[in-house]
Amino acid sequence: MCTANLIVTNHEAQSFPSCSLAKDDSEAYKDHCKPQRLEFDRVLCDVPCSGDGTLRKSHDLWRKWSSSMGNEFHLLQVNIAMRGKVSYHENCR
Numbered sequence: 001m002c003t004a005n006l007i008v009t010n011h012e013a014q015s016f017p018s019c020s021l022a023k024d025d026s027e028a029y030k031d032h033c034k035p036q037r038l039e040f041d042r043v044l045c046d047v048p049c050s051g052d053g054t055l056r057k058s059h060d061l062w063r064k065w066s067s068s069m070g071n072e073f074h075l076l077q078v079n080i081a082m083r084g085k086v087s088y089h090e091n092c093r
Contacts, residue, residue, distance in 0.1 A: 007040075043084040047077040 050073055055061050 045080050045084045047080045048073045050074070050077075 050070060052070070055065060055069075
């Protein structure tokens with residue numbers, strides 16, 4: 001059977017794919033499910049923005065701005081991007 005496979009998630013992506021069965025169903029299936037590496041031909045990451053656009057538009061933020069505000073989400077963005085890279089199938093474009 002030819003089917004399209006797609007995973008859409010809405011959770012902390014730094015540790016994705018730590019997929020597991022629902023608590024109620026896990027006992028029935030735990031002997032049949034073995035952990036496996038999930039690979040994808042495309043990975044789209046929706047990472048938190050740095051806020052640069054808001055800073056340009058909001059004059060009130062200029063008074064409170066510090067360089068740490070610009071770097072606040074950088075590590076999180078990198079962690080999510082690296083997690084996406086690990087999930088990416090190496091033979092895909």
